[in-house]
Amino acid sequence: xxxxxxxxxxxxxxxxxxxxxxxxxxxxxxxxxxxxxxxxxxxxxxxxxxxxxxxxxxxxxxxxxxxxxxxxxxxxxxxxxxxxxxxxxxxxxxxxxxxxxxxxxxxxxxxxxxxxxxxxxxxxxxxxxxxxxxxxxxxxxxxxxxxxxxxxxxxxxxxxxxxxxxxx
Amino acid sequence: xxxxxxxxxxxxxxxxxxxxxxxxxxxxxxxxxxxxxxxxxxxxxxxxxxxxxxxxxxxxxxxxxxxxxxxxxxxxxxxxxxxxxxxxxxxxxxxxxxxxxxxxxxxxxxxxxxxxxxxxxxxxxxxxxxxxxxxxxxxxxxxxxxxxxxxxxxxxxxxxxxxxxxxxxxxxxxxxxxxxxxxxxxxxxxxxxxxxxxxxxxxxxxxxxxxxxxxxxxxxxx
Amino acid sequence: xxxxxxxxxxxxxxxxxxxxxxxxxxxxxxxxxxxxxxxxxxxxxxxxxxxxxxxxxxxxxxxxxxxxxxxxxxxxxxxxxxxxxxxxxxxxxxxxxxxxxxxxxxxxxxxxxxxxxxxxxxxxxxxxxxxxxxxxxxxxxxxxxxxxxxxxxxxxxxxxxxxxxxxxxxxxxxxxxxxxxxxxxxxxxxxxxxxxxxxxxxxxxxxxxxxxxxxxxxxxxxxxxxxxxxxxxxxxxxxxxxxxxxxxxxxxxxxxxxxxxxxxxxxxxxxxxxxxxxxxxxxxxxxxxxxxxxxxxxxxxxxxxxxxxxxxxxxxxxxxxxxxxxxxxxxxxxxxxxxxxxxxxxxxxxxxxxxxxxxxxxxxxxxxxxxxxxxxxxxxxxxxxxxxxxxxxxxxxxxxxxxxxxxxxxxxxxxxxxxxxxxxxxxxxxxxxxx
Numbered sequence: 075x076x077x078x079x080x081x082x083x084x085x086x087x088x089x090x091x092x093x094x095x096x097x098x099x100x101x102x103x104x105x106x107x108x109x110x111x112x113x114x115x116x117x118x119x120x121x122x123x124x125x126x127x128x129x130x131x132x133x134x135x136x137x138x139x140x141x142x143x144x145x146x147x148x149x150x151x152x153x154x155x156x157x158x159x160x161x162x163x164x165x166x167x168x169x170x171x172x173x174x175x176x177x178x179x180x181x182x183x184x185x186x187x188x189x190x191x192x193x194x195x196x197x198x199x200x201x202x203x204x205x206x207x208x209x210x211x212x213x214x215x216x217x218x219x220x221x222x223x224x225x226x227x228x229x230x231x232x233x234x235x236x237x238x239x240x241x242x
Numbered sequence: 243x244x245x246x247x248x249x250x251x252x253x254x255x256x257x258x259x260x261x262x263x264x265x266x267x268x269x270x271x272x273x274x275x276x277x278x279x280x281x282x283x284x285x286x287x288x289x290x291x292x293x294x295x296x297x298x299x300x301x302x303x304x305x306x307x308x309x310x311x312x313x314x315x316x317x318x319x320x321x322x323x324x325x326x327x328x329x330x331x332x333x334x335x336x337x338x339x340x341x342x343x344x345x346x347x348x349x350x351x352x353x354x355x356x357x358x359x360x361x362x363x364x365x366x367x368x369x370x371x372x373x374x375x376x377x378x379x380x381x382x383x384x385x386x387x388x389x390x391x392x393x394x395x396x397x398x399x400x401x402x403x404x405x406x407x408x409x410x411x412x413x414x415x416x417x418x419x420x421x422x423x424x425x426x427x428x429x430x431x432x433x434x435x436x437x438x439x440x441x442x443x444x445x446x447x448x449x450x451x452x453x454x455x456x457x458x459x460x461x462x463x464x
Numbered sequence: 465x466x467x468x469x470x471x472x473x474x475x476x477x478x479x480x481x482x483x484x485x486x487x488x489x490x491x492x493x494x495x496x497x498x499x500x501x502x503x504x505x506x507x508x509x510x511x512x513x514x515x516x517x518x519x520x521x522x523x524x525x526x527x528x529x530x531x532x533x534x535x536x537x538x539x540x541x542x543x544x545x546x547x548x549x550x551x552x553x554x555x556x557x558x559x560x561x562x563x564x565x566x567x568x569x570x571x572x573x574x575x576x577x578x579x580x581x582x583x584x585x586x587x588x589x590x591x592x593x594x595x596x597x598x599x600x601x602x603x604x605x606x607x608x609x610x611x612x613x614x615x616x617x618x619x620x621x622x623x624x625x626x627x628x629x630x631x632x633x634x635x636x637x638x639x640x641x642x643x644x645x646x647x648x649x650x651x652x653x654x655x656x657x658x659x660x661x662x663x664x665x666x667x668x669x670x671x672x673x674x675x676x677x678x679x680x681x682x683x684x685x686x687x688x689x690x691x692x693x694x695x696x697x698x699x700x701x702x703x704x705x706x707x708x709x710x711x712x713x714x715x716x717x718x719x720x721x722x723x724x725x726x727x728x729x730x731x732x733x734x735x736x737x738x739x740x741x742x743x744x745x746x747x748x749x750x751x752x753x754x755x756x757x758x759x760x761x762x763x764x765x766x767x768x769x770x771x772x773x774x775x776x777x778x779x780x781x782x783x784x785x786x787x788x789x790x791x792x793x794x795x796x797x798x799x800x801x802x803x804x805x806x807x808x809x810x811x812x813x814x815x816x817x818x819x820x821x822x823x824x825x826x827x828x829x830x831x832x833x834x835x836x837x838x839x840x841x842x843x844x845x846x847x848x849x850x851x852x853x854x855x856x857x858x859x860x861x862x863x864x865x866x867x868x869x870x871x872x873x874x875x876x877x878x879x880x881x882x883x884x885x886x887x888x889x890x891x892x893x894x895x896x897x898x899x
Contacts, residue, residue: 277855
């Protein structure tokens with residue numbers, strides 16, 4: 075059962091979330107939809123993120139790959155360097171740096187796509203159509219709990235609470 | 243290579259010979275005006291003093307085949323690199339024409355083919371078959387007549403001997419009427435060029451840059 | 465959100481979305497003109513590829529000319545977005561919000577144009593792909609020790625980062641546009657908005673990503689222009705082999721980037737009727753930044769020239785003299801005027817920092833910075849160490865055409881951009897507006 079509630083301001087959304095959390099709902103079941111980020115909602119709903127970890131790991135991986143690649147290519151065809159080193163850290167350091175940054179940039183973007191759920195195909199729980207000035211709260215609850223949960227939402231200040239069927 | 247500046251008369255026979263030997267594109271005064279003159283070896287003239295005490299110094303400048311060549315690390319396609327004999331080699335096929343090497347050469351000895359070279363008829367019949375014709379868009383420079391070096395090495399190997407000192411004569415060496423230019427193996431302590439390089443008259447151009455050039459200029463110490 | 469904010473946001477959206485539909489005659493004329501100029505530039509380039517790069521004015525010893533000047537110039541302009549978006553985002557400066565997208569768009573387009581020039585200036589441009597490392601029959605990899613390869617990796621990294629950085633904050637706006645559009649526009653915006661629904665999960669991820677990317681893109685931007693500077697600094701040519709070039713170029717890039725942003729901003733503000741959102745305080749703040757960068761640029765210039773002059777090394781004094789007293793002197797002193805004197809007069813006091821004055825100062829800075837790139841490259845090449853090889857550069861119509869066409873191309877890209885996407889990020893603007 076999916077409920078969507080329509081609120082006018084951030085404070086009422088926040089109190090609604092607090093009420094729902096007291097009732098036992100967690101961040102997995104509650105989603106807040108808006109045309110701009112809502113600080114109060116984000117403070118109350120924990121969304122653990124691995125973005126930094128993945129970005130740093132990716133940066134390290136790209137850096138090591140770049141070093142390995144440059145090392146391999148500079149030994150693959152052994153140019154006579156007249157005494158200069160075949161593989162030189164300082165001369166190619168910039169390449170390693172740029173690859174590292176490239177790795178972290180792309181990893182951050184990919185993690186954004188994954189963590190925002192934007193790339194999910196198939197069954198997507200329907201989202202309310204956004205109107206300017208309104209904030210929407212979407213709650214996934216058991217069918218039996220729909221009515222009490224809706225009451226909480228009205229109490230918090232929802233203008234309207236709808237039930238929508240999940241798309242088969 | 244050792245060039246005796248006290249013998250050089252500035253006749254530029256070396257320049258002409260180099261043109262003939264290496265299939266250089268033609269340069270005319272109009273081209274020179276536009277900075278497109280093309281001479282792998284050129285004679286620079288420096289004038290000192292006032293009339294009537296003018297002294298002219300003729301300095302034939304060619305690729306110095308630097309040991310620590312500044313042109314080599316900056317080529318993105320390894321078109322210029324150092325071979326095991328110590329020559330700074332230019333591979334025309336690899337060159338994509340960034341011209342970084344030309345900017346980095348402190349002796350300004352590198353020349354670029356701004357267009358595909360053309361020779362008015364019948365000059366194309368005069369081409370040396372041992373030397374490739376370069377396409378437009380590649381950099382080139384003096385190679386110490388590498389084709390003559392290769393031929394001498396082949397002949398020596400066929401005869402089962404080492405290359406004798408003085409056997410290899412690049413075009414400029416061969417044509418100099420004053421015998422000002424000497425060519426040989428600097429690694430061989432017995433060769434004429436080694437003894438000239440070790441003489442008290444030997445200097446090198448822009449030595450303080452650390453490029454370790456292999457062309458020694460002999461001149462009277464003042 | 466209270467109704468006052470909502471109304472303001474509605475007005476903002478109405479203002480921002482009006483340019484997206486329909487095209488006035490002036491717009492079509494401008495688009496056609498810039499397209500033709502850009503096409504002319506491409507035709508000139510085609511001619512150059514066909515005939516050989518000799519149709520350009522470059523020669524021995526000035527083997528690099530306008531193309532490299534333009535390259536450094538455009539890469540410098542591309543630092544506009546980085547400064548405004550990244551640094552001000554990191555320092556949480558609210559006043560940046562209306563200008564971030566304009567700045568980020570400048571970055572992407574300037575980078576795209578700048579990245580063309582290394583290919584345009586090649587002697588054999590059709591084999592430019594030899595710079596890319598891939599297994600090939602030449603049995604050869606590119607030389608990663610060469611600063612030109614550093615250029616390649618840095619610019620590719622920066623370009624991909626900038627495109628992502630421009631795209632990410634656009635996603636919410638694109639989703640809103642998709643909701644309110646029909647026909648091909650709806651399909652276009654919906655495709656680009658990749659299913660954005662505005663959930664807090666998505667906002668959370670977006671803000672996190674933006675914050676991290678701001679720091680990363682800043683690090684990349686600094687390295688990009690440093691690497692471009694090292695194209696020159698790594699050479700042993702007199703006056704190029706200077707340790708200050710890295711920081712000098714980065715400061716100059718940020719300087720010219722702010723100037724470009726100011727010019728574009730004042731034009732966009734006028735053409736798109738954004739007077740209510742891009743306020744005099746923005747120009748005041750950007751003007752202050754421009755003034756600061758002008759002082760910094762001047763400091764670097766003085767440091768560079770003073771040490772050269774005092775050191776009195778013959779090869780370098782030759783080049784120095786040509787810049788200050790010799791053939792390049794007119795350009796040098798015009799540059800000093802454009803980059804320091806005029807900005808000082810126009811930007812030093814709050815009363816002087818009107819929108820008009822700031823825009824004029826920015827425009828002169830753009831001219832001055834182009835001259836600065838010219839004066840870094842050409843005098844050194846004209847006066848090589850062996851004086852007999854001295855020679856001077858004269859640009860030909862090919863180079864001038866291609867240079868002009870890149871400016872036209874920039875305008876054209878921007879015209880198309882403003883027709884497809886709103887110039888201000890509405891969600892950012894609503895989220896705590898100008899301070």
